[in-house]
Amino acid sequence: MKVLLSIKPEYVEEIINGTKKFEYRKRIFKKKVDSVIIYSTMPVGKIIGEFTIDKIINDTPIEIWRKTSSYSGISKDSFLEYFSGRDDGFAIKIKRFIKYDKPINPRDFDKDFTPPPII
Numbered sequence: 001m002k003v004l005l006s007i008k009p010e011y012v013e014e015i016i017n018g019t020k021k022f023e024y025r026k027r028i029f030k031k032k033v034d035s036v037i038i039y040s041t042m043p044v045g046k047i048i049g050e051f052t053i054d055k056i057i058n059d060t061p062i063e064i065w066r067k068t069s070s071y072s073g074i075s076k077d078s079f080l081e082y083f084s085g086r087d088d089g090f091a092i093k094i095k096r097f098i099k100y101d102k103p104i105n106p107r108d109f110d111k112d113f114t115p116p117p118i119i
Contacts (some may be wrong), residue, residue: 002035002050006118011073012040012048015097020073022091024064024082028056036092039106039115046103054095064091 014020
């Protein structure tokens with residue numbers, strides 16, 4: 001199964017250049033997901049590629065940071081701010097990233113497209 005995730009453009013760039021190998025989330029999928037389609041939020045506003053999931057780490061934010069910081073693609077301050085007040089979180093390890101040759105405007109297929117929230 002595939003899911004569509006909204007990711008901020010600065011983090012999408014980190015995924016593209018390989019410095020971000022973990023995508024952090026406060027909540028995780030309810031069903032088994034193998035692949036993530038990346039919607040780069042505004043001002044890009046396009047689907048730019050996808051990645052397969054290696055594994056998902058569920059732990060406290062401090063432990064997630066300890067395990068993933070080398071390939072976080074995000075500052076520690078931003079990471080801690082994102083998980084502020086949370087007892088646990090998730091780190092999705094990117095296995096294989098595929099950048100689409102041409103980004104897709106989802107509104108070309110659905111004029112009422114609403115991007116998923118960043119959670």
